[in-house]
Amino acid sequence: MHPVSKSTKKAYQWGDGGISWPLVETMGLLVVEETLAPGGSEKHHYHNQAVQCFYMLVGRAVMQFADGQNVEIDTGMALHIPPETCHAIVNQTGEEIRFLVISAPSSRGDRHEVEQDK
Numbered sequence: 001m002h003p004v005s006k007s008t009k010k011a012y013q014w015g016d017g018g019i020s021w022p023l024v025e026t027m028g029l030l031v032v033e034e035t036l037a038p039g040g041s042e043k044h045h046y047h048n049q050a051v052q053c054f055y056m057l058v059g060r061a062v063m064q065f066a067d068g069q070n071v072e073i074d075t076g077m078a079l080h081i082p083p084e085t086c087h088a089i090v091n092q093t094g095e096e097i098r099f100l101v102i103s104a105p106s107s108r109g110d111r112h113e114v115e116q117d118k
Contacts, residue, residue: 006033015042017091020101030106035098036061041090043113050083050107055088059097062090066114074100086114 003017006021014020015090017040024031030050044066054063055078063079073079081087091097 007113009074016040018042022097025108026106028105028107030103032059032101033098034101035096036089036091037096038091038094042088043075044088044116045113046084046086046106047103047110048112049083049105050103050110051083052107053100053102054079054081055100055102057100059091059099060093061097061099062092064088064090064115088116104105 004023009021009023011019011021014034015036018034018036020032020034022030022032044064054061054073056073056075058075060075061073063073063081064087065071071079089099
């Protein structure tokens with residue numbers, strides 16, 4: 001066992017302006033540190049199995065839900081996303097945001113994008 005961080009893990013890009021560093025990757029648990037550029041977002045999606053927790057480290061995000069509800073997540077706040085809940089994180093600020101996403105079981109292979117009405 002040894003500690004890991006953004007500096008020791010390979011990053012990948014996601015959505016419109018997102019970067020992710022996987023910190024823990026097992027079948028039962030996925031923990032990633034992510035950043036999202038100003039004005040960045042991802043496509044609406046859901047997970048059949050994975051429960052997710054978004055924990056805001058720096059900044060403020062808006063989580064958009066398919067039912068039209070928007071929930072703000074500020075620094076130090078966490079938001080629980082149950083399975084089969086259509087959601088998308090958006091950065092409506094002028095600053096980069098940084099957050100953790102914890103998924104159990106892992107959300108790898110369990111992401112299903114959906115089209116949203118414009």
